[in-house]
Amino acid sequence: MRALTVEPLTSGSAEVRDVPDPEAGPGEMLVEGLALGICGTDREIVAGEYGWAPPGRDRLVLGHESLGRVRTAPPGSGFAAGDLVVGVVRRPDPVPCGACAHDEFDMCRNGRYTERGIKEIDGYGSELWAVETGYAVKLDPRLEHVGVLMEPTTVVAKAWEQVDRVGSRAWYEPSRVLVTGAGPIGLLAVLLGVQRGLEVHVLDLATEGPKPEAVEALGAQYHSAGMAEVVQRVAPDVIIEATGVSSLVFEAMAGTASYGIVCLTGVSPVGRKISVDVGAANREMVLENDVVVGSVNANLSHYAAAADALAKADLDWLSRLITRRVPLARFEEALRGRPDDIKVVLDLAG
Template sequence: MKAITVIPGRPDQVRVSDLDEPTPGPDDLLVEGRLLGICGTDTDIVEGHDYGWPPPGRERLVIGHESLGTVIQAPPGTPFAPGDLVAGMVRRPDPVPCEPCGHGEPDFCRNGLYTERGIKELDGYGSQRWVVDTQYAIKLDPGLGDCGVLLEPASVLAKAWEQSERIFSRATWRPKVALVTGAGPIGLLAALMGVQRGLEVHVLDLHDRGPRRRLVTDLGAAFHVGELGDLDVVPDVVMECTGHGPLVFGLAERVAPDAVICLLGIMPAAHPAEARLDEINKQMVLKNTVVFGSVNASRRNFEQAADALSKADRGWLTRMITRRIPMRDFADGLHKHPDDVKVVVDLQV
């Protein structure tokens, strides 16, 4: 069996390795890998931005956390059957467990002892066949086809929107205008879910390249190019998908009263910038502004994401996948071409 393996922090050590076939346990699905999505986390792992840990006692990690596959074998008495289209969840609860992990919310793990497929101490989904416990498998609408590979990033946005809506429940009013910063895959999925909620959605990006403008406008959202200061929009809710610190500080001064800003991006390098912290603090206090970070997702969020994708236009989702590469080209796929949105690996080639 072929698998994409890496030594975290060693870009010269990305390879397609021959591994033993996986052996499913009594509660596991045996899955034929179909597609693997590539995201910035994979780049961070390979290039060594203080991220990525192989399983204990090993040097190499099977990479990949954005999965899609077809069930080969399923335990009897479960909701799964051979031929089902599935994706695997990423995070596993810590062994202690902490309170959130003990209640099925490892995305809120409090002690950091969680593990993650393809990221932290567990092999990922970048292999021609993989196994996953049924409790961490998500059955997808078969009509999604290859677009099912978008489930994991979509789950991150499902959680972000869910948490934002919980914060908005503190008052009687509800948001009408949403701003998404960054028009990459996460930003586009954030915009999709904002439109599905009936919001007036604006997407801001530094560049107008490739299919991004058309993808945004075909949702019925507005696409803007430039800096935050060029934008004549006062949002009630923001999905910040760039991880650019100065932008975060700028947003705190530009949002409407009682706004919620969800931070979803992380930049690997520090970019020093001046910020009027006293004024930002003043504005946040006087406007009841909430800024919060969100990472990963629970099973509930994966299921919400599966529902959101099933309701989306299939043609639009298909256009998000702009490049499909064989396993041997994984290292090249880490570096986006100008027209790329989502790059995926064909695990059978």
């Protein structure tokens, strides 16, 4: 079979290769790969910035945003041939730490977790893949053309769960949310905010094209002005930060209404320095009971929540988020971002 492989920490090593077909072991099912979402993590691995091959191997099969169709499944597993499924990305560490022992491997404390297509386990960027039935999630069959959005939706589902958990420390009744960034994570955060009945605002640099159109189609309000102007106008109770832009991160910390919550989902690049009045930021957060929380990855409960959110969403709107579909053989095109990209998808099924 064909698979997109890379030699981690070696820039320019990505290529489509013929690799042996996987064999489903006990408790596993064999899945025909349909699509693979491309994200910044994949681009960074291809650039040689990080990534870990499976033990004893030089190359890693790339890809963690999966979508496939079951070919064979163990009897009594709850899966059957023809089911539409995605594979979970992370696996708990073998020790395990306390979080992993409670099935919250997204919160692993010792860093010994593994991840499909990222850290020590082959990913889903192949024409066939095997997956443990306990680490696969069935999707509504109607999501065949958009189900590849599942993994980024799990990240957003976790972010909203974290916001709710923080909010529940006292009386909690948010009404306005600001999402910074209108990429896949940001737009899916908008979707879940709208599904919660909140007044949602979005801040992004684009002034035209698919991003403003996608926001407005959900009934949310799109802004392209400066952060300070937007937060003054909106006074958000919650900010979901999905850009990782350092200056926006600090503006978000100071941008909520009193007793506000900022959830950081964007990863900032290292090495860039900005001047920050830490004392003022601390004073404001303390005096207004503000909270800033980071959120990354997802566990099985978040996959279930994401599957439910996608099943409730408008399929035409979800289709707007997939702005390019590229054949596996032309994977390099998918790795090169374009200004109007939202989500780029590799077609694994030809």
